[in-house]
Amino acid sequence: MGRHEVQPDEQPLTGGNVSVGVVRVGDTVRRPAGPWTPAVHALLGHLHAVGFRGAPRAHGLDERGREVLDFVPGEMVWPFGFAQVEPHERLAGLARLVRELHDAVKDFTPPPDARWQVLIPAEGEAGEDEIIVHHDLAPWNLVAGEGGRFAFIDWDTAGPGSRLWDVAYALHGFVPLMAHPDWRRDDADAGERLRVFADAYGLDEAERRRLVPLLGRRTRSMHDFLRDQAGRGVQPWARLWAEGHGDAWRGDAEYIEEREAHWERALLGG
Template sequence: MQQPEEQPLSGGNVSDGVVRVGDTVRRPTGPWTPAVHALLTHLHDTGFRTAPRPLGIDDQGREVLTFVPGQVVWPDRFALLEPARRVARVARLIRDFHDAVEGFTPPPDAQWQVLIPAEGADIIAHQDLAPWNLVTGGEDEWAFIDWDTAAPGSRLWDVAYALHGFVPLSAHPSWRRADAADRVRIFVDAYGLDEAERRDLVPLLGRRTRSMHDFLRAQAALGHQPWATLWAEGHGDAWRSDAEYIEQREEQWARALLTG
């Protein structure tokens, strides 16, 4: 029987070697792959379906995952997150993931791909919940992809990063929104943070964003790819500008989250 043709998949900034084969995706593996597969299996076993399901390793040593049909939001499909109730839906999906992962016990020999050490380690966080990793299909077919950088982190660490991407909290004129504070509140209300968590989140928004700039700068200085190329292309400058935009408006985010 003839095997389906391999179709290279693009999107995001790190997609070399990622292909679609029929209803599956094949990706390069790493030391973290067994732990990530254990995590994804746990999520599906608990009823969380907003992620690919692992199917093992193929004869070329690549991981095999179920293919998630639909459209990726980033960079030119932000209309998929309108009206604001769709931002609330993203927040609820993240809350569902965080609740599902609470019961996950990593394998004793688990290795994780830790790119940026997180603040806190109460869960295994996705670490890259962003529009470039959200596939939107039908009403019941939204899913987060690219779990290979999942690693110990915290709920707020994931939420702060997700707010940056999904509101978005951006200094760039093409992405900056006059209703950013309203969307922050809608997102956080839908996720269900309490008052103490909201207070902790406000300063974390800037720190989490700035951590991306610092990571890219450090990796570029060492010549590590693909980060050095991203730094040369200006991604570091974009993260720094976004961090400054967020930090300069901390009072605005606090008012949105902590007042009536």
């Protein structure tokens, strides 16, 4: 049996950039496991135990060695469900969910043998702010369910990071801070959405000042990661680079960096 061979009772799930071998079986999702899976499952178990409901529960491994997670019903926000986070009140609700996540992991103690798949470490943001974060809070990993509830999926790259590193990445996707004409907003609208998210998350003035330069740095880190991995021929990143994802991240980074003064005014006033 091939590593990713689909059985009759399995429904392949697509939509992400790294979804090979991901299937639905009844009310569960089966995904290829890795050395990081036990640590991720410990994290998801902690989140469920403390009452955070914005993530699936983990149920160990199946007979084929795949991780088993709850299937999260609802609509994927990216790319056709972005209207789910368009209203400011919905964007604010999402920001509060991110804050709830970050608060929920404060008391999480990783297993002593934890191995994490952190693809892009938090650049210069470790230390007292370090917690275990998702590292990929984006519309392509967000499910909008019944009753206005959101849930984040795809936790494989969770690991040590910082609140602001996670928030900067989330803002790129949910404002969105994108240069492509299909997604680009005028500066006033983008700035207002930036402020709505920051207010709802509860960033103080010092955190907002630290966040501003991170917006561009976090976005550019995605371009640099894809470039470096493509240079080594590592999949699926080499494929994504060839498809133009690196160019998109570079364009977004340039768009953000050119407007850094505008983002600072939007977040701090003046």
